[in-house]
Amino acid sequence: MKKISGAQILLEILQEQGVEVIFGYPGGAVINLYDHLPEYSCRHILVRHEQAAVHAADGYARATGKVGVALVTSGPGATNTVTGLATACMDSIPMVVFTGQVPTPLIGNDAFQEADIVGITRPCTKHNFLVKRVEDLERIVNEAFHIAGSGRPGPVLVDLPKDVIAGMSVKKDAVKPLLKGYNPNYTGHAGQIQRAMKMLFKARRPLFYVGGGAVLADAATELTALACRLNIPVTTTLMGLGAFPEDDYLSLGMLGMHGTYRANMAVTKSDVLLAFGARFDDRVTGRIDKFAADAKIVHVDIDPTSISKNVDVDIPIVGDLLDVLKKMLEVVKDSNEEAERCAAGHDEWLKQIAHWRDLHKLSYEQNDIIKPQFVVEKISELAKGYNPIISTEVGQNQMWAAQFFTFTKPRSWLTSGGLGTMGYGLPAAMGAQVAFPERLVIDIAGDGSIQMNSQELATVVQYNLPVKVVILNNGYLGMVRQWQELFFDKHYSSTQMSHAPDFVKLAEAYGALGLRAEKPEEVEPTLIQAFSHPGPVVVDVVVASEENVYPMVPAGEAISNMLLV
Amino acid sequence: MKHIINVLVENEFGVLSRIASLFSGRGFNIESLTVAETDDSTISSMTIVTQGADHIIEQITKQLNKLINVIKVVELTESEQMARELVLLKFAVNSGAKRLELLRLVEVYQGRVLELGPRSLIIEMTGERAKVEAALEVLGPFGIKEMSRTGMVALARDSCK
Numbered sequence: 001m002k003k004i005s006g007a008q009i010l011l012e013i014l015q016e017q018g019v020e021v022i023f024g025y026p027g028g029a030v031i032n033l034y035d036h037l038p039e040y041s042c043r044h045i046l047v048r049h050e051q052a053a054v055h056a057a058d059g060y061a062r063a064t065g066k067v068g069v070a071l072v073t074s075g076p077g078a079t080n081t082v083t084g085l086a087t088a089c090m091d092s093i094p095m096v097v098f099t100g101q102v103p104t105p106l107i108g109n110d111a112f113q114e115a116d117i118v119g120i121t122r123p124c125t126k127h128n129f130l131v132k133r134v135e136d137l138e139r140i141v142n143e144a145f146h147i148a149g150s151g152r153p154g155p156v157l158v159d160l161p162k163d164v165i166a167g168m169s170v171k172k173d174a175v176k177p178l179l180k181g182y183n184p185n186y187t188g189h190a191g192q193i194q195r196a197m198k199m200l201f202k203a204r205r206p207l208f209y210v211g212g213g214a215v216l217a218d219a220a221t222e223l224t225a226l227a228c229r230l231n232i233p234v235t236t237t238l239m240g241l242g243a244f245p246e247d248d249y250l251s252l253g254m255l256g257m258h259g260t261y262r263a264n265m266a267v268t269k270s271d272v273l274l275a276f277g278a279r280f281d282d283r284v285t286g287r288i289d290k291f292a293a294d295a296k297i298v299h300v301d302i303d304p305t306s307i308s309k310n311v312d313v314d315i316p317i318v319g320d321l322l323d324v325l326k327k328m329l330e331v332v333k334d335s336n337e338e339a340e341r342c343a344a345g346h347d348e349w350l351k352q353i354a355h356w357r358d359l360h361k362l363s364y365e366q367n368d369i370i371k372p373q374f375v376v377e378k379i380s381e382l383a384k385g386y387n388p389i390i391s392t393e394v395g396q397n398q399m400w401a402a403q404f405f406t407f408t409k410p411r412s413w414l415t416s417g418g419l420g421t422m423g424y425g426l427p428a429a430m431g432a433q434v435a436f437p438e439r440l441v442i443d444i445a446g447d448g449s450i451q452m453n454s455q456e457l458a459t460v461v462q463y464n465l466p467v468k469v470v471i472l473n474n475g476y477l478g479m480v481r482q483w484q485e486l487f488f489d490k491h492y493s494s495t496q497m498s499h500a501p502d503f504v505k506l507a508e509a510y511g512a513l514g515l516r517a518e519k520p521e522e523v524e525p526t527l528i529q530a531f532s533h534p535g536p537v538v539v540d541v542v543v544a545s546e547e548n549v550y551p552m553v554p555a556g557e558a559i560s561n562m563l564l565v
Numbered sequence: 566m567k568h569i570i571n572v573l574v575e576n577e578f579g580v581l582s583r584i585a586s587l588f589s590g591r592g593f594n595i596e597s598l599t600v601a602e603t604d605d606s607t608i609s610s611m612t613i614v615t616q617g618a619d620h621i622i623e624q625i626t627k628q629l630n631k632l633i634n635v636i637k638v639v640e641l642t643e644s645e646q647m648a649r650e651l652v653l654l655k656f657a658v659n660s661g662a663k664r665l666e667l668l669r670l671v672e673v674y675q676g677r678v679l680e681l682g683p684r685s686l687i688i689e690m691t692g693e694r695a696k697v698e699a700a701l702e703v704l705g706p707f708g709i710k711e712m713s714r715t716g717m718v719a720l721a722r723d724s725c726k
Binding site: 118119122123126127130147179180181182303304305308309 | 575582586623630637
């Protein structure tokens with residue numbers, strides 16, 4: 001059999017794995033790979049910073065459900081991926097990141113552009129590999145894709161020494177992964193599912209608490225079917241937005257620190273709480289002993305470590321959410337009478353929830369200064385017909401986007417939930433736009449966050465990715481300022497962004513369209529202009545500078561204890 | 566309560582570091598950790614002694630199981646295992662009454678003299694934790710010059726499997 005180089009072997013495997021696009025940045029250690037790249041069908045997007053390559057692969061993965069791929073060089077190229085890997089690891093996003101490495105004989109010598117990236121990224125990857133011999137390359141790369149995409153997904157890093165990718169070997173066909181210690185359980189325990197359903201049928205105040213796992217498992221349809229069949233209200237986490245249509249009367253919106261009043265009250269008063277692919281994060285639970293304190297809890301998750309980590313669970317079910325939900329729907333089918341009775345038995349509970357809804361709606365007062373919530377509502381309204389994908393940065397912009405955009409579809413919401421990475425939104429939007437050139441992809445940004453990766457405007461212009469960046473420009477690091485206002489006597493230490501670029505000119509300098517809205521009546525026409533423009537656009541919206549995100553649960557308080565104004 | 570966790574792992578570089586960083590990153594406590602190859606050279610066996618409430622121990626075993634290189638995790642309390650530790654002790658004692666007294670006590674604890682020099686001796690002792698601790702307490706006053714302990718190695722008793 002003919003020997004080919006490690007670089008060619010790698011690129012052939014990527015082709016076999018169905019990789020359509022690599023987000024990357026070349027350098028000395030990966031130059032051999034780049035030399036062969038044009039011979040393969042896989043598209044390469046040249047980013048302007050390695051962090052953005054990883055966020056773009058992440059955005060691509062969230063929007064498509066496929067494994068995202070990034071490729072960078074050794075040393076600084078590799079260390080620049082760390083934030084992107086940690087972001088993906090916290091949110092369970094499937095991804096394989098290839099890093100160059102100095103030749104194996106030089107490893108450990110403090111060689112030029114050497115970094116122990118496998119050591120550095122061990123805690124922020126699902127797994128990582130250093131390929132020491134070209135003969136191991138094929139097996140390891142196949143294992144990397146298998147690990148990234150199966151079980152609870154996550155990022156995997158593969159470190160490629162230069163002599164390994166330059167070395168010659170024979171490519172075998174479809175080398176199966178050989179992983180003695182890795183065998184995720186997909187099948188939910190039938191007995192546990194029966195018990196859970198029995199408990200659910202009897203519940204007077206049941207509630208579904210749905211996390212990002214429902215999106216990752218592509219289980220939104222089944223979830224919606226179960227909730228609607230049994231007439232059970234649904235609240236989603238930040239990561240779960242889109243798993244249940246928010247225009248349905250059973251939707252309570254998001255729960256947690258900036259959740260809706262009705263969602264947080266419903267959790268507090270529920271008697272049976274079904275957690276689907278959610279991990280009882282501190283931003284969701286607030287004070288843990290007051291979280292769903294009166295409820296029996298059923299927790300469905302593919303990752304056993306998530307179960308009983310933060311709260312005691314009455315019925316744990318380890319398995320793939322799609323499998324478990326299908327089985328739950330079967331139970332419903334087999335116990336039609338009970339299901340009927342269950343569906344008809346929640347009138348009082350739903351009436352109570354409607355009362356909470358009317359008591360404190362998400363609200364703001366639009367006067368002569370543009371309110372950021374108004375902008376998000378307008379985006380939601382105007383983007384409706386375009387099958388939009390929304391990405392966000394982190395902070396107030398993210399929370400307003402989560403609260404005021406009406407999410408109806410899974411995989412149309414890209415946000416750094418667990419790690420809270422500022423600078424995530426633009427590169428993630430870029431990745432999603434590569435996957436879906438025809439869809440409207442909008443990054444809802446803040447004036448602080450956008451400056452963390454604004455260099456990617458060059459990338460979106462180069463590849464004509466028509467991403468729309470809407471900056472809610474309040475001249476502050478708004479979320480920190482809000483905390484300072486509420487809990488630190490308005491001591492605005494280092495949160496005023498007293499010098500920012502002119503974002504319209506910045507867009508123009510990169511060759512994108514720059515637009516600005518300064519008055520409420522300008523918002524709609526400006527957004528319409530942006531959305532109908534065929535190329536990338538930056539919209540600088542000058543919003544009220546000291547607007548706060550409400551409701552807000554102060555850190556460490558029970559989630560029923562909300563600041564409402 | 567003390568727990569002993571036996572972990573079978575793939576014998577690859579970096580595995581020890583993955584386990585150690587799991588414990589440090591999640592704030593779990595390691596009292597001792599021993600590791601060596603098994604009869605199958607592709608697999609290593611680790612014995613980790615740790616402490617914590619039941620839900621912590623449950624998290625530890627789940628998190629260990631989640632590591633890709635971990636093949637099997639067996640967690641048992643001390644009484645459910647046969648656990649032994651080996652300790653080497655160096656004493657600076659000249660010939661004389663003190664040395665005779667020391668040698669007599671070493672015999673009581675079924676220790677072995679590995680090296681006997683004019684000014685020092687090295688002894689070896691194995692046993693379950695309580696015995697090793699007791700011996701150290703009794704022998705301590707003789708002036709331990711250096712000490713090297715293996716930490717626990719353990720196997721589950723068959724009756725507990």
